[in-house]
Amino acid sequence: MSEQSRADFIIDVLTREFGALMALDPAAFRRKFRKMAASPFAFYRGSASLFYADQTGAYRDDRFLDEHTSRVWIHGDLHAENFGTYMNSSGQLVFNVNDFDEAYVGPFIWDLKRFSASVALIGYSKALSDDVISQLVTTFAQAYLTELRAIAAGGDDAIGSITLENADGVLRRVLQEARLNTRVDLLAGQTVIDDYERRFSLGDGVYDVDEETAATVTAAFKDYLETIPSHGASVSTTIKDIKLRKGVGIGSAGLPSYNMLLEGHTQALENDVIIYMKQAQVPAVARWVDDERVRGYFKHQGHRTAESQRALQAHADPWLGYTELNGVGQLVAEVSPYAADLDWADVNEPEELTGVIADLGRAVARMHSVADDESSHDLVDFSTEEAIVAEVDKDEAGFVAVLVDFAHKYGDQAREDHQDFVDLFRNGRLPGLQ
Numbered sequence: 001m002s003e004q005s006r007a008d009f010i011i012d013v014l015t016r017e018f019g020a021l022m023a024l025d026p027a028a029f030r031r032k033f034r035k036m037a038a039s040p041f042a043f044y045r046g047s048a049s050l051f052y053a054d055q056t057g058a059y060r061d062d063r064f065l066d067e068h069t070s071r072v073w074i075h076g077d078l079h080a081e082n083f084g085t086y087m088n089s090s091g092q093l094v095f096n097v098n099d100f101d102e103a104y105v106g107p108f109i110w111d112l113k114r115f116s117a118s119v120a121l122i123g124y125s126k127a128l129s130d131d132v133i134s135q136l137v138t139t140f141a142q143a144y145l146t147e148l149r150a151i152a153a154g155g156d157d158a159i160g161s162i163t164l165e166n167a168d169g170v171l172r173r174v175l176q177e178a179r180l181n182t183r184v185d186l187l188a189g190q191t192v193i194d195d196y197e198r199r200f201s202l203g204d205g206v207y208d209v210d211e212e213t214a215a216t217v218t219a220a221f222k223d224y225l226e227t228i229p230s231h232g233a234s235v236s237t238t239i240k241d242i243k244l245r246k247g248v249g250i251g252s253a254g255l256p257s258y259n260m261l262l263e264g265h266t267q268a269l270e271n272d273v274i275i276y277m278k279q280a281q282v283p284a285v286a287r288w289v290d291d292e293r294v295r296g297y298f299k300h301q302g303h304r305t306a307e308s309q310r311a312l313q314a315h316a317d318p319w320l321g322y323t324e325l326n327g328v329g330q331l332v333a334e335v336s337p338y339a340a341d342l343d344w345a346d347v348n349e350p351e352e353l354t355g356v357i358a359d360l361g362r363a364v365a366r367m368h369s370v371a372d373d374e375s376s377h378d379l380v381d382f383s384t385e386e387a388i389v390a391e392v393d394k395d396e397a398g399f400v401a402v403l404v405d406f407a408h409k410y411g412d413q414a415r416e417d418h419q420d421f422v423d424l425f426r427n428g429r430l431p432g433l434q
Helices: 003-024 026-037 040-046 048-055 108-125 130-154 169-180 183-190 211-227 230-234 284-288 301-312 350-370 384-392 396-426
Strands: 072-074 083-087 093-097 104-106 191-194 197-200 239-246 256-262 273-279 321-325 328-334
Touching: 003 026, 003 048, 003 284, 003 396, 026 040, 026 396, 040 108, 040 396, 048 108, 048 284, 048 396, 072 108, 072 301, 072 350, 072 384, 083 169, 093 169, 093 350, 104 284, 108 130, 108 350, 108 396, 130 350, 130 384, 130 396, 169 350, 183 191, 183 273, 197 239, 197 256, 211 239, 211 256, 211 273, 211 321, 211 328, 273 321, 301 321, 301 328, 301 350, 350 384
Parallel strands: none
Antiparallel strands: 072 104, 083 093, 191 197, 239 256, 256 273, 273 328, 321 328
């Protein structure tokens, strides 16, 4: 593909993916695209649609895919920055994969390729050699396979988690830092006390809502309560305040979100809970998976996102649920005080990177293994770990080589695409942003 035609391809993919939202809120997408312009990795994070267009086009490779391994419940945007901590429904801090907005059912290897290319981009940004990057991707692949085989042999009882009890090094430090967070600090950052009652504070991207909107959101909230596990309802469901937030992140540009302040389990103000109701969107991978059984399984995109997170994340947030607002699917979940992301700026030496990436490989294996025939849904009705192991065992060395080779080639492609994207953006060639 020539330089000019690749640039046109980028325009076509981004316009198809974001065109409708760009027309509604071009300013939000100018902010999004400026963030994507900051670095090749930032561009890669925000261009999953381009990645999947390539997996069905120039970079198509169906090795290791059969009837089962091509329809595994996948994360959909598995790059190196989509890992972090959360407090599970058992009250335990866990380090795991997070952000399931792009989750869907598709080829398992697409998750692994997306992660591997992100490792190559991070490695390049840290001036690591190609040999070291190859070793890191190999470590990820081997840790993934080792964990997957252990789960296949031991069943779902063998699926573990990265917690304070077993983590070490960088990941233990992330968990320890998350443990220092408090609900009081979260509330202090987003609310104020007014006439002896807590209310949201206004700030950048936070707006008041009128009475009609508040009533509509409240009605949607009542419908949402029917979708959460019974143990989530033990907390008060009295809404004290509602505010509109406009998406400001790379992945949430142009998407409206409502924050709700709920009365906690006592009248003490430090127990209040913040939840969000966010418009869900069609995942990028769904445009490239032609499977009516998968498409028809979900009521709407909010239902898909919530069900995906429950399927892929053992002991998910008890507040996780879904609803509809003005006929559009919404994801609802808690704004957790215990969320902390892995900061890759703190991980630089190959030895330290190797340990972290091995842990992430095991976490991805656990994620793929949870959402299968032994889970509560019936969409993936076979053992994913057994299916993947059976296919990969036909040529393990070839499987690792595919990921290593792809990491380098697509890392190079992403850096070139980033430069093309910057040139397109700065010269006004991305339509709908003026």
